[in-house]
Amino acid sequence: MPKIIVALDGFSSCGKSTTAKLVARQLHYAYIDTGAMYRAVTLYFYNHHLSLTNPRDVEKALREIQITFRYQPETATNETYLNGLNVENEIRKMYISERVSEVSAVVEVRQAMVAQQQRMGRSKGVVLDGRDVGTVVFPEAELKIFMTADPLIRARRRQDELLAKGELVGLEEIMQNLQKRDYIDTHRTEGPLRQAEDALLLDNSFMTVDEQVEMVVRLADERIGRALRGSGPRGTSTEQAGT
Numbered sequence: 001m002p003k004i005i006v007a008l009d010g011f012s013s014c015g016k017s018t019t020a021k022l023v024a025r026q027l028h029y030a031y032i033d034t035g036a037m038y039r040a041v042t043l044y045f046y047n048h049h050l051s052l053t054n055p056r057d058v059e060k061a062l063r064e065i066q067i068t069f070r071y072q073p074e075t076a077t078n079e080t081y082l083n084g085l086n087v088e089n090e091i092r093k094m095y096i097s098e099r100v101s102e103v104s105a106v107v108e109v110r111q112a113m114v115a116q117q118q119r120m121g122r123s124k125g126v127v128l129d130g131r132d133v134g135t136v137v138f139p140e141a142e143l144k145i146f147m148t149a150d151p152l153i154r155a156r157r158r159q160d161e162l163l164a165k166g167e168l169v170g171l172e173e174i175m176q177n178l179q180k181r182d183y184i185d186t187h188r189t190e191g192p193l194r195q196a197e198d199a200l201l202l203d204n205s206f207m208t209v210d211e212q213v214e215m216v217v218r219l220a221d222e223r224i225g226r227a228l229r230g231s232g233p234r235g236t237s238t239e240q241a242g243t
């Protein structure tokens with residue numbers, strides 16, 4: 001069976017990683033959380049008091065940072081390791097969310113992360129989620145989805161998630177963080193967040209997780225079928241997933 005690349009890009013907290021993880025599991029593909037990589041870099045800068053505007057600090061960080069994913073059977077997911085240490089929980093905290101978009105806008109950081117993502121996904125059979133997967137990392141991906149959801153719904157979902165982990169954060173603070181990250185992510189010069197021309201738009205504001213996963217798996221199966229038969233056209237930006 002031919003293997004494809006599934007690229008899920010979109011705004012903050014709209015369900016990309018939830019979807020990507022479950023789609024990867026159903027397809028028996030590897031899952032790469034590209035946002036976790038930028039979060040891990042942010043944690044390194046934070047812990048070592050490094051400055052983003054000092055080229056020597058950036059160079060030192062990129063020389064010393066090693067990001068890996070390891071499969072955890074207990075959670076049935078890949079967890080993020082920074083220089084051998086499990087940082088999966090730490091990188092999801094608000095103080096990292098508040099800083100990550102500034103870190104991910106640094107050109108050298110992006111180039112290093114994109115190169116690692118391309119190495120990890122080059123054999124195909126991968127689902128990646130992020131901001132620039134369909135535009136920069138794998139512009140040749142067979143299936144590209146651009147996810148979005150109503151900002152208030154996104155914020156409420158994120159608030160519930162943080163609360164479940166014991167972090168109580170106000171809705172207003174979360175809304176501001178999502179808006180700020182989306183703004184920086186869409187306005188940076190290197191690899192800005194944007195919908196690839198051939199990405200399908202998926203608004204999951206009023207969908208369940210199961211529905212969105214089922215939709216993406218169905219689209220992936222279609223693309224795998226096309227790859228089996230030979231090349232065929234991808235979607236266009238006017239298309240919506242599921243139409």
Ligand SMILES: Nc1ncnc2c1ncn2[C@@H]1O[C@H](COP(=O)(O)OP(=O)(O)OP(=O)(O)O)[C@@H](O)[C@H]1O
Binds near residue numbers: 019157161
């Ligand atoms: N359709 C849905 N209905 C309800 N909750 C959802 C839905 N999709 C995702 N969620 C929840 O929304 C929250 C954010 O989802 P997720 O972390 O997957 O988003 P994301 O796009 O990867 O976010 P970020 O880019 O900020 O990391 C999670 O708590 C997830 O369980």
Ligand SMILES: Nc1ccn([C@@H]2O[C@H](COP(=O)(O)O)[C@@H](O)[C@H]2O)c(=O)n1
Binds near residue numbers: 039
């Ligand atoms: N391909 C990507 C993925 C992420 N980022 C930046 O990291 C931040 C955190 O990502 P999450 O998916 O975990 O929310 C995000 O806000 C971006 O700044 C990126 O630039 N490119």
